[in-house]
Amino acid sequence: MAKQILTTKNVRLSYGDFEALHGIDLAFDENEITALIGPSGCGKSTYLRCINRMNDQIDGVKISGELKFNDTDIYAEQTDVVELRKQIGMVFQQPNPFPMSIYDNVVFGLRIAGVRDKSMLDEAAQAALKQAAIWDEVKNKLDQNALALSGGQQQRICIARALAVSPNIILLDEPTSALDPHSSRQIETTLLQLKEHYTIITVTHNLQQASRIADRTAFFLQGDLIEAGTTKQIFMNPEHQETSDFITGIFG
Amino acid sequence: MDKIRASILTPSRSSKLERRGKWLSLLCLGSICIVVIAIFGFITYRGLATFTTDHVSLSKFLTGTDWNPSVSKSGAPLVGALPMIAGSFLITILATALAIPFAIGTALMMTDVTPKTGTRILQPVLELLVGIPSVVYGFVGLTVVVPAMRNIFGGSGFGILSGTFVLFVMVLPTITSMTVDALTSVPKSFRYASLALGATRWQTIYKVVLRSATPGILTAIVFGMARAFGEALAVQMVVGNATLMPYSLVAPASTLTSVLTTGIGNTVMGTAQNDALWSLALILLIMSLTFNLAIHLIANRGSLKR
Ligand SMILES: Nc1ncnc2c1ncn2[C@@H]1O[C@H](COP(=O)(O)OP(=O)(O)OP(=O)(O)O)[C@@H](O)[C@H]1O
Numbered sequence A: 001m002a003k004q005i006l007t008t009k010n011v012r013l014s015y016g017d018f019e020a021l022h023g024i025d026l027a028f029d030e031n032e033i034t035a036l037i038g039p040s041g042c043g044k045s046t047y048l049r050c051i052n053r054m055n056d057q058i059d060g061v062k063i064s065g066e067l068k069f070n071d072t073d074i075y076a077e078q079t080d081v082v083e084l085r086k087q088i089g090m091v092f093q094q095p096n097p098f099p100m101s102i103y104d105n106v107v108f109g110l111r112i113a114g115v116r117d118k119s120m121l122d123e124a125a126q127a128a129l130k131q132a133a134i135w136d137e138v139k140n141k142l143d144q145n146a147l148a149l150s151g152g153q154q155q156r157i158c159i160a161r162a163l164a165v166s167p168n169i170i171l172l173d174e175p176t177s178a179l180d181p182h183s184s185r186q187i188e189t190t191l192l193q194l195k196e197h198y199t200i201i202t203v204t205h206n207l208q209q210a211s212r213i214a215d216r217t218a219f220f221l222q223g224d225l226i227e228a229g230t231t232k233q234i235f236m237n238p239e240h241q242e243t244s245d246f247i248t249g250i251f252g
Numbered sequence B: 001m002d003k004i005r006a007s008i009l010t011p012s013r014s015s016k017l018e019r020r021g022k023w024l025s026l027l028c029l030g031s032i033c034i035v036v037i038a039i040f041g042f043i044t045y046r047g048l049a050t051f052t053t054d055h056v057s058l059s060k061f062l063t064g065t066d067w068n069p070s071v072s073k074s075g076a077p078l079v080g081a082l083p084m085i086a087g088s089f090l091i092t093i094l095a096t097a098l099a100i101p102f103a104i105g106t107a108l109m110m111t112d113v114t115p116k117t118g119t120r121i122l123q124p125v126l127e128l129l130v131g132i133p134s135v136v137y138g139f140v141g142l143t144v145v146v147p148a149m150r151n152i153f154g155g156s157g158f159g160i161l162s163g164t165f166v167l168f169v170m171v172l173p174t175i176t177s178m179t180v181d182a183l184t185s186v187p188k189s190f191r192y193a194s195l196a197l198g199a200t201r202w203q204t205i206y207k208v209v210l211r212s213a214t215p216g217i218l219t220a221i222v223f224g225m226a227r228a229f230g231e232a233l234a235v236q237m238v239v240g241n242a243t244l245m246p247y248s249l250v251a252p253a254s255t256l257t258s259v260l261t262t263g264i265g266n267t268v269m270g271t272a273q274n275d276a277l278w279s280l281a282l283i284l285l286i287m288s289l290t291f292n293l294a295i296h297l298i299a300n301r302g303s304l305k306r
């Protein structure tokens, strides 16, 4: 049995008076890809942001429930959010490289963590860019501004940037929704290679993508987790009517 | 068929109106251009008279330290403008340098540290500071800053330092509000990306927000410098108006603007005294053009980087 690296119990979240998550119970196994699917506005991004505490940035958010990463409480008083986020990386829906060189982007996380050694940074940058399957495309222009790259390349730079700090978990919020099919497939391939070393949780609107890459899939609907299981089971043999309706495209 | 043809070929009411509107705005633009060119031409023409009709050499004018246009020495009036030039630059640089940390700190309070309360309190304060007329600043400087300087450093209290403090308050809102604009134009997604990588809030501000906003902040600083360089009344009230080299920050000194405002009413057009003042005005004009150029250069460099 694989180790459960992340467990969440009865996670409730409200933005002011509006409750966006009504108690989510979900656990994630190490070195697996989990896809979160569901119609727009059902709370996938909200749930994802709970895991690395990015919701802390939003005013008026109240969270209850129990989220544990490697058996430590993510929301405990003594949890260091900065350290937590080094362990749990995130890639956003829109590619958001900093307006700096490709190299500076990738080593950003290491530099803020205090790494100064040039050869160490070089090595980490190269490794991360290779893992993100973009090394060959950018190896000759590492000092070029990252904003001059295409959207798909920018997103892979963002993935490399997240990988460079060697997190345990990588959260991806619709990482390919702004990309063309070819770039999307490249990123999918990347993710499949990455799961050897990382635990990956990805939100996606693309059901084929979920079926192609995810080991497990969780279906959200209006702030509830309807069902979660192996991808095969969710797609072939869902327990709930809502799930099969969503999968077959009747709504959502 | 003919009807459609006719209606297409004859200009309609609205297209006539549009053409008239275009002419009207061209006319306005043209007259503004003429006014601007006339001002430039006039100042240049009058400002050069010192060198052409009064035979002052340019190097004497820029490096001489004796300012006494009514006295002639070896055929040319004594118009060494270096004390005023030095005073203007000194006061501008000191006031802006003093204002930069305060402006950036205040702006960060409003955008990143405590956006809600920061903006609610500081926005009205800034708007108020912008709206206060310079004579009021000068008056406060005269009654508060100058006596304070006198008590601390002795002497009269008038001087570059008093002017620096008054100008500091005056350029602070300009630089701050433009810095706020520069900071808010840094996308939120940059901040999120940085935080998600395990950066602290301070690291995010320092490494991402300020860095991305640098061209905008530089523009804000140059604007502040331009404002400081051109401010006349408030400075004139506290600087002491002695056309001496500013060897001490607490001794009476003068700036280009202060000499102009005190002197222009007491000279007769066409005299050497008057010409000398026009030459000072020409320096001011050149400097403001330089500031403008700097702003454009920064803007271009900044946009290239993006
Ligand atoms: N910052 C916020 N303030 C208030 N309400 C929010 C905020 N962010 C999200 N919500 C609300 O919470 C609910 C869930 O939003 P969320 O962004 O998590 O949905 P999602 O499943 O990611 O949707 P999508 O697939 O469109 O990205 C929505 O009803 C949304 O309106």
Ligand SMILES: [Mg+2]
Binding pocket: A044, A045, A046, A173
């Ligand atoms: Mg979303």
